[in-house]
Amino acid sequence: MVSIAEYTTDPKYTIKVLSERTGVRPVTLRAWERRYDLLNPDRLDNNYRLYSERDIQIIRWITHRMDEGLSISNAVREYRGLRAEGIWPEALPSVMAPEPTLAPRFPTSAYADQLYKALTGHNEAEAKKIVDATQSMYDIQAIFLEVFYPCLVEIGEAWYRGEIRIATEHFASAFIRGVLMNLLGAFPIYSTAPKILIGCAPEEFHEIAPLMLAVLLRRDGYQVEYLGADLPVDDLVFYAEDISPDMIILSASFEHSARPLYKMQALLDELPGQPKLGFGGRYFNENPSAREGMRGIFLGAGIDEAIQNVHDLLD
DSSP: OOBGGGSOOOOOBOHHHHHHHHOOOHHHHHHHHHHHOOOOOEEOTTOOEEBOHHHHHHHHHHHHHHHTTOOHHHHHHHHHHHHHTTOOOBOOOOOOOOOOOSOOSSOHHHHHHHHHHHHHTTOHHHHHHHHHHHHTTSOHHHHIIIIIHHHHHHHHHHHHTTSSOHHHHHHHHHHHHHHHHHHHHHSOOOTTSOEEEEEEOTTOOOOHHHHHHHHHHHHTTOEEEEEESOOOHHHHHHHHHHHOOSEEEEEOSSHHHHGGGGGHHHHHHTSTTOOEEEEESHHHHHOHHHHHTOSSEEOOSSHHHHHHHHHHHHO
C-alpha cells in the first residue's frame, strides 16, 4: 500500500475539485477546516483556496474512517494521534471517475455528433473511444448535458422519422445507461451524508435523466441510491419506512405515470422521518398546472436546476 506521505503537497486543486474527488461538499470541507484545522490550503490573491493531492488523500482517509463508524472528531483525533507518532496512514485505493486532463480539441457538439454516428452504426468500440476522449477533456456534467443528452434526443427523433430501428434506439440507450452505471459506482458512498432515493414513477421507463441526476448528486457527496424504472408507490413508501431517506426523487414523462405520485407525499408524511418528495420529468415540464396539484417539490425543468434545488433543500 502507498503512504499518504508519498503524495505531493503542490497546491493546484480548487475546493470544487477537492469536493469532487472526495465526495465531501464544499460547505462541509470549510467547516472541517474551521473546527479541526485539518488542512492548511494555500490561498491565492483573491483568497481562493488551493489544495494538494496529499490533502485529497487525507480527506478520503478521514471519510473512510467515518464510514466505518467514527465521528468526524474521533477520526481527526485518530489521524492526529498517528501523526504525533510519526506515522502516515495508508492511502485508499482510488476508484474515482476519470477527471479532465486535456484541453478540448473540438466543441461538445462535435462529440455528440460522433457518438450519434457510432451508436446508430452499432459500433460499440468506437463509442467507447469517444466517451473516453470526452472524459479526458470535460467535466461529467458537461458530458451528460452537452454530449449524451443531445445524442439521445437525435436518436429518438431519428427513430420517430423511421430512419433507424427500435433495436438501434435500445442499443444506444443501453450503452449510455451502462456508462452512467459505471460512473455511479465509481464515486464513494458516505453513510453520514443525506440519503436520497432516485428512480422513475410507476410505468415510467425513461430512466436516463434520473440516472444522470443520481450520478451527479452522488458526486456531490450525497448518499444516493438509484432504484431504476417503474417503481410502485406503495412499495417505495414501505421501503422508505425501512431506511428513512431524507428525500425521494421521481421522474415522470406521461400523465399515466405521474398520476400515482399525487398521493405519495401524504403517505410519506405519515412516516417518522417525513422524507421530502422531489419530482420532475417531461410531463411536469410541459404541464405547469400538473405541478400545482402535486404535493412535493418540483425540482425544475433541467438537471442543473434540480441539483441546485436539492442542495438548497438538504444543505
